[in-house]
Amino acid sequence: MVRRTITGAHYGLKDWLVQRVTAVxxxxxxxxxxxxxxxxxxxxxxxxxxxxxxxxxxxxxxLFFLSLFWHAWIGVRDIYMDYVKCTALRLGLQVVTILLxxxxxxxxxxxxxxx
Amino acid sequence: MLFKIYRYDPDKDAKPYMQEYDVELQSxxxxxxDALIRIKAMDDxxxxxxxxxxxxxxxxxxxxxxxxxxxxxxxxxxxxxxVEIRPLPGMPVIRDLVVxxxxxxxxxxxxxxxxxxxxxxxxxxxxQSPEERAELDGLYECILxxxxxxxxxxxxxxxxxxxxxxxxxxxxxxxxxxxxxxxxERLDNLEDPYxxxxxxxxxxxxxxxxxxxxxxxxxxxxxDMLVKRMV
Numbered sequence: 001m002v003r004r005t006i007t008g009a010h011y012g013l014k015d016w017l018v019q020r021v022t023a024v025x026x027x028x029x030x031x032x033x034x035x036x037x038x039x040x041x042x043x044x045x046x047x048x049x050x051x052x053x054x055x056x057x058x059x060x061x062x063l064f065f066l067s068l069f070w071h072a073w074i075g076v077r078d079i080y081m082d083y084v085k086c087t088a089l090r091l092g093l094q095v096v097t098i099l100l101x102x103x104x105x106x107x108x109x110x111x112x113x114x115x
Numbered sequence: 116m117l118f119k120i121y122r123y124d125p126d127k128d129a130k131p132y133m134q135e136y137d138v139e140l141q142s143x144x145x146x147x148x149d150a151l152i153r154i155k156a157m158d159d160x161x162x163x164x165x166x167x168x169x170x171x172x173x174x175x176x177x178x179x180x181x182x183x184x185x186x187x188x189x190x191x192x193x194x195x196x197x198v199e200i201r202p203l204p205g206m207p208v209i210r211d212l213v214v215x216x217x218x219x220x221x222x223x224x225x226x227x228x229x230x231x232x233x234x235x236x237x238x239x240x241x242x243q244s245p246e247e248r249a250e251l252d253g254l255y256e257c258i259l260x261x262x263x264x265x266x267x268x269x270x271x272x273x274x275x276x277x278x279x280x281x282x283x284x285x286x287x288x289x290x291x292x293x294x295x296x297x298x299x300e301r302l303d304n305l306e307d308p309y310x311x312x313x314x315x316x317x318x319x320x321x322x323x324x325x326x327x328x329x330x331x332x333x334x335x336x337x338x339d340m341l342v343k344r345m346v
Contacts, residue, residue: 007310008307008310010306013342015308016312016338017342078315081309082273
């Protein structure tokens, strides 16, 4: 069998761009969240619930988590690409990571709308 | 002046080792290469590459006290002793400080480092305005010494798939050339998670370039072009 180096997958730009956009979303949300928590200054569970009470707050928090998971997916995939040389193992790890992050997304929805 | 130099002859040595040399320097010895040539006179089994001895040919790139550079333009007075000299990191060692550059040049060739223009050439030359010519400043000066690519962890991990800073700088040199007509093909060639996007902008390449070039900036401009093409 010819041991040819195979490149030219013709993707990568979108992931690179997504990583930048999601980073901005996370940065903006983090600053906003710290200010909001500072203003409301919750002292107990009821206070923390109040932070997430409005629907818009739940939506932007979900956007933050989705950005985090998408950002994490690209970062973790890059690590697999660098260190896991066996294609089957890399694909397996990628599938597990995607399923895990999808589960985390659903879990985040459950937490945000479940109280 | 005390030197510790990486020695390895695959035909004789089971594994590499560091050899110490204490050299009596002369007043005319200014650069590291002067000292290495003096060591070579003491011990002719030491192998290293050098040619122009003035920072133009790029032959004597090596790892000097942990940082890649050209021996011929590294001042002895700036070096801490003992001076540790190793071959370029991540490259297969042929002998002592001489490394196999095949992979590096393979990546360089893969970006088609030549002008692609199928229109019939004019009688004299393909002209550029001074502004168009200025676009190539900071790109064409690369001497392919490999200091940058061999200081890049992404190139260490994937030398067969990641083009590396030197190759990408040259790729942008032709993307930025007003006379070149293969922009789309060149961008297609680079839009790949390995070939271009292994660069995470850690700027080791900028830190070591003996010609003061900025491959990270060139890579950023390639990414800009790809974004412009997409959105």
